[in-house]
Amino acid sequence: xxxxxxxxxxxxxxxxxxxxxxxxxxxxxxxxxxxxxxxxxxxxxxxxxxxxxxxxxxxxxxxxxxxxxxxxxxxxxxxxxxxxxxxxxxxxxxxxxxxxxxxxxxxxxxxxxxxxxxxxxxxxxxxxxxxxxxxxxxxxxxxxxxxxxxxxxxxxxxxxxxxxxxxxxxxxxxxxxxxxxxxxxxxxxxxxxxxxxxxxxxxxxxxxxxxxxxxxxxxxxxxxxxxxxxxxxxxxxxxxxxxxxxxxxxxxxxxxxxxxxxxxxxxxxxxxxxxxxxxxxxxxxxxxxxxxxxxxxxxxxxxxxxxxxxxxxxxxxxxxxxxxxxxxxxxxxxxxxx
Ligand SMILES: Nc1ncnc2c1ncn2[C@@H]1O[C@H](COP(=O)(O)OP(=O)(O)OP(=O)(O)O)[C@@H](O)[C@H]1O
Ligand SMILES: [Mg+2]
Numbered sequence: 001x002x003x004x005x006x007x008x009x010x011x012x013x014x015x016x017x018x019x020x021x022x023x024x025x026x027x028x029x030x031x032x033x034x035x036x037x038x039x040x041x042x043x044x045x046x047x048x049x050x051x052x053x054x055x056x057x058x059x060x061x062x063x064x065x066x067x068x069x070x071x072x073x074x075x076x077x078x079x080x081x082x083x084x085x086x087x088x089x090x091x092x093x094x095x096x097x098x099x100x101x102x103x104x105x106x107x108x109x110x111x112x113x114x115x116x117x118x119x120x121x122x123x124x125x126x127x128x129x130x131x132x133x134x135x136x137x138x139x140x141x142x143x144x145x146x147x148x149x150x151x152x153x154x155x156x157x158x159x160x161x162x163x164x165x166x167x168x169x170x171x172x173x174x175x176x177x178x179x180x181x182x183x184x185x186x187x188x189x190x191x192x193x194x195x196x197x198x199x200x201x202x203x204x205x206x207x208x209x210x211x212x213x214x215x216x217x218x219x220x221x222x223x224x225x226x227x228x229x230x231x232x233x234x235x236x237x238x239x240x241x242x243x244x245x246x247x248x249x250x251x252x253x254x255x256x257x258x259x260x261x262x263x264x265x266x267x268x269x270x271x272x273x274x275x276x277x278x279x280x281x282x283x284x285x286x287x288x289x290x291x292x293x294x295x296x297x298x299x300x301x302x303x304x305x306x307x308x309x310x311x312x313x314x315x316x317x318x319x320x321x322x323x324x325x326x327x328x329x330x331x332x333x334x335x336x337x338x
Contacts, residue, residue: 002028002051002161007060009046020046022217033187033194035204035225037240038214044197048163051195052084082110085154089166091146093138099125100134103153110157124152128182144175151182162186164196168203180207201244205229205297213237225298230267249291249306254333259310261290262320265329266303275326276307283319285311
């Protein structure tokens with residue numbers, strides 16, 4: 001478990017201090033895939049670096065397995081650091097070393113002998129599916145392959161926590177998906193806690209189970225990924241999510257509509273209930289489905305439907321009330337001339 005307790009990080013500027021991380025408190029449970037999102041300069045990387053003491057907090061505590069990381073000393077601290085792997089947007093591989101040597105290097109630094117190193121590197125290369133790139137130099141690899149080498153290196157020393165700072169930001173969608181799949185597999189098979197910083201909300205949606213949203217050094221929202229994405233409380237989170245999950249009707253459709261248009265949100269298994277046709281039969285209005293989608297957030301379905309309602313005012317009003325009660329969320333869109 002990683003706990004942040006009132007963590008502050010300030011940097012000295014010419015005359016005064018700039019506080020990059022302000023009074024941050026939250027907990028990352030063992031075995032979670034935890035997302036940290038927020039705009040550029042929000043303090044995400046600074047906070048991540050505080051986990052392995054690459055950045056010492058100005059005040060507050062980062063506690064791993066019940067102990068403040070600043071109290072780890074000597075061999076204990078070296079072991080803690082070895083058990084925390086890190087990967088980055090630009091992979092940070094040594095260009096003058098082969099794939100094999102890049103991974104062997106960290107095992108050597110941890111005091112492993114030649115045979116142990118050889119066995120472990122081969123095992124890791126097999127796991128990340130790069131056995132055939134054993135003797136290749138990073139310059140001859142694709143971005144996805146480079147990130148796989150970096151992941152193998154980060155897992156080399158009995159890793160318990162994997163920190164990922166924008167791990168897919170330099171990759172195309174297909175490669176991103178394959179790296180995310182690999183990270184999920186690592187989490188599941190090895191029980192490794194994974195922390196992912198990203199500006200791509202799709203990465204959080206598909207991969208993480210918990211998330212914190214940072215803005216200007218503070219945590220403005222945190223919780224289960226599904227809850228935060230389907231019902232964001234903070235205005236910054238709401239606008240962040242709206243930007244990436246844009247799913248609106250063209251304004252013209254709303255303006256030209258002959259009846260009210262509603263937007264219904266279904267959560268989880270609600271999507272299986274035929275509430276719309278029930279309401280239509282019960283109250284005697286007709287409907288026209290304009291637009292719909294289902295997406296999966298942390299493996300749970302979320303459905304959105306835009307529907308035009310046609311019929312008598314009273315039937316429509318009673319229908320809307322019924323649907324409001326029997327779906328997760330119902331909004332009546334404005335600018336409609338009924
Ligand atoms: N070593 C440093 N010295 C001075 N200021 C720093 C230092 N490291 C970070 N900062 C400042 O702290 C703020 C937060 O930086 P940080 O790198 O943590 O942001 P971020 O959320 O990771 O942003 P990005 O998404 O662009 O990577 C920024 O304003 C940055 O300029
Ligand atoms: Mg950063």
